[in-house]
Amino acid sequence: MLDPVSRVRRFNRAVTSAVGALDNSFLGRGRPLGAARVLNAIGHGHADVSGIRDYLGLDSGLMSRLLRSLEDEGLIETTAHKDDARRRIIRLTPAGRREFNAYEALSNRQAEDFLARHAQRETLLAAMDMIASVLRHDGIALHEADPRSDEARYCLGAYYAELARRFSHGFDVKLSRDPDAKDMVRPRGTFIVAMSDGLPLGCVGLKGSGAEQAEIKRLWVAPAARGLGLGRRLMEAAENAARELGIAVLRLDTNSALAEAGQLYRKSGWTEIPRFNDDPYPDLFFEKRL
Amino acid sequence: MLDPVSRVRRFNRAVTSAVGALDNSFLGRGRPLGAARVLNAIGHGHADVSGIRDYLGLDSGLMSRLLRSLEDEGLIETTAHKDDARRRIIRLTPAGRREFNAYEALSNRQAEDFLARHAQRETLLAAMDMIASVLRHDGIALHEADPRSDEARYCLGAYYAELARRFSHGFDVKLSRDPDAKDMVRPRGTFIVAMSDGLPLGCVGLKGSGAEQAEIKRLWVAPAARGLGLGRRLMEAAENAARELGIAVLRLDTNSALAEAGQLYRKSGWTEIPRFNDDPYPDLFFEKRL
DNA sequence: CATTATATCTGACTAAAGTCAGCTATATGC
DNA sequence: GCATATAGCTGACTTTAGTCAGATATAATG
Incomplete structure (x- = not known):
């Protein structure tokens, strides 16, 4: 019409x-x-x-x-x-x-x-978040934050909730290899959140161990901000931080139910590798040399 | 947050x-x-x-x-x-x-x-439609239209598409008792659409036969306009039109998968009655005396 | 036809927003 | 120390928006 x-x-x-x-x-x-x-x-x-x-x-x-x-x-x-x-x-x-x-x-x-x-507050708010995020697209700022900070915990909570919704058998953090917060703080690694005018819109963790290999964890983009290329920006920021920390090889695990994520990795220079851990949730494993 | x-x-x-x-x-x-x-x-x-x-x-x-x-x-x-x-x-x-x-x-x-x-145009547009509809809530106007008009056909198309999505076995108009357009035009019946600044947001059909009994068909509210009480407004408009046309008893069929609709009928004076047709899709039947 | 109402226009005014050149005080670079 | 740059301020100005009291022409009413 x-x-x-x-x-x-x-x-x-x-x-x-x-x-x-x-x-x-x-x-x-x-x-x-x-x-x-x-x-x-x-x-x-x-x-x-x-x-x-x-x-x-x-x-x-x-x-x-x-x-x-x-x-x-x-x-x-x-x-x-x-x-x-x-x-x-x-x-x-x-x-x-x-x-x-x-x-x-x-x-x-x-x-x-x-x-x-409006009766359906949450639906309406989600619509408003999305539009504000698109309009203020240029104002989405990435910055490093402690993974125990409010904004990081907000992102992680939303991330776990989304996995629980999308995995056919749900998701329980305790069963997953929950990275220790200390491994996602400099100098071992880092944690990056994307903020837009006070609202956290995405995050990614770089989990290091002091060695030249590190892992990407907890990549999440808020539904309100999908389609804006934020996942790619977060990954680039994490890779840049890894280079700064002298890391040569990055690995990550993911699940084939998260199709967008897999697509993003393949398009940005990651290659699939065999399983490298016994976490029950992931079924896809990637590596990238920096 | x-x-x-x-x-x-x-x-x-x-x-x-x-x-x-x-x-x-x-x-x-x-x-x-x-x-x-x-x-x-x-x-x-x-x-x-x-x-x-x-x-x-x-x-x-x-x-x-x-x-x-x-x-x-x-x-x-x-x-x-x-x-x-x-x-x-x-x-x-x-x-x-x-x-x-x-x-x-x-x-x-x-x-x-x-x-x-934005990559996901349709998601974004749906969000904008919703917000515009809430903001212009007072400007949503109901008017009678020919069921073969552009706006009516837009609504019906959206209605069928939604049934196809929500019924576990899909929906095919041809299998359903598709009311003849002539039965939804005065003096037998009528068809009402809700418009908001050029965008059709909902519809309802009153299918008459000249007798004192008529049927309510095709009640639909656009996702962007749910929660605004539009379903109730459409039903009231249809009932008023029925009274004008001298109709004493209204009936309708619906499906229990459409929970909101069933709730609306129960809350507005309809009573459940036994099946009155052999349409394969509905499994719930209601009646209201005017 | 006289009265009253209505639609638009004009003149006289005000408030708010915005522009611009130049001023003053302070900071910075050589 | 001197030239130059910068941050903010002041005065003089214009444009835009808006208000309001009539004026004018036409329409509606009894």
Whole structure:
């Protein structure tokens, strides 16, 4: 009925009016939108003038005036940067914090109303995660994290849950060769998570032993981020980290039920090798020389 | 990791910047956004001044000036309404049509770029359909349509495809008691589709025979619109139409694999009755006295 | 036909956003 | 130490959006 482009544009129309409604609710606090946006940027942790300017895409003159008006209202304080007195650091005053909290409450309220309109929350949220991930595709950042950190554990939990769903006989971490977290921390190995605006979207572990051989473990990409090439990016990051650590040969095990993963390995220079462990879950084994 | 409200707000942030980008690309044609929006509204078929004003939420004075500026550019022509000379009818000139097409090309281009960034188009489009449907929840309109019309056939096609997916032994329309289209057109019966901004989201058929008994057929709600209470709305509309047509008893058949449907019927005054036909697919039968 | 309502337009205004040149203070490189 | 670069600020300006009170023409009503 509707072609794909029309469907995207239908989405755009729907979303444009919803965004407009949020803007209008922000005007309810008697402050122009520009000033409200600057206040919110500061509340969300942007502390330096040029950072806020870049984030909001504002002209330096305009920015300066908006800061002045917030200062006149007693909502912010500015001090010179410790190492560079040309730069200014912005901080919310207690009154500014209260005002920021009021804006936060408005935003939260709107988000709750949106969710309340829909019975299948999780389906809807998954759709929103996916779209936000595509839109902010360029903003998906990979960084190394401790495998015991919150974001890493979130990814691992999602990974195990997905294996349990996809393996016909389920999945129990305890039966699998659960890599010791210490082996996925430098200098032995590392653990990499992909984050997009606060939401973890993927992970991969490099499990080393100090020897010149290491293993890739726990490659996972959130359903919301599939199709964006994130698996490949994670694998490249893991391989680069391995090279840095002086590792010459990488191995990994996987299961043929995870078709996308197998395809990714074959397309990026991995070769199938015979079984090299007695873990009950994997049935496919790969190797790559760096 | 992120709570539901934060996820909605992450979505809002992503979408706000995307909408801003579209606005900026629209500014590239050397015309303020307000004028561009009016030109687009006209191009999309809004022909009367008050219609455009309501659609865009503009003040009458501002609207008038924007029309004047488009007229000065030679992009539109205004004539008096045939029956009411106070009202003005707006039409694009050939130059206006060209300019409108340029905006359309920009929008289409953006939509294509968006789709190109993602491997799984259909998944992404389904997510966008769902969100647009929730956002435009109030704009989902039910209207009667010929069961042979494009929108009705789109719905029926989706309905059959879904049955084929959900029935363990598939579904073949030819084996089922396919209601004759004539029985779902007034005065015997009717067919109702739910449309949201050009996208069909659901349907239901009322199959009559001229007698005081009729059957409900083909109740379908698009996956993108589930959880919005659309099934109930469609059923109410069908029951109202039945009352109008002087029908006293409604019957329907369904399959226990379609759990949501059975639940809906039970909750809205239907009672289970014994099998009343020999169609191979249904295994549950309901009746309701109006 | 007079009255009232409606659709659109015009003039006069304001607020907000944005632009740009030049200023001041500080930092950096040679 | 001096030239140059950088960060932020100020003043003067323009554009865009929006508001509101009438004005004008036409339509509907009794």
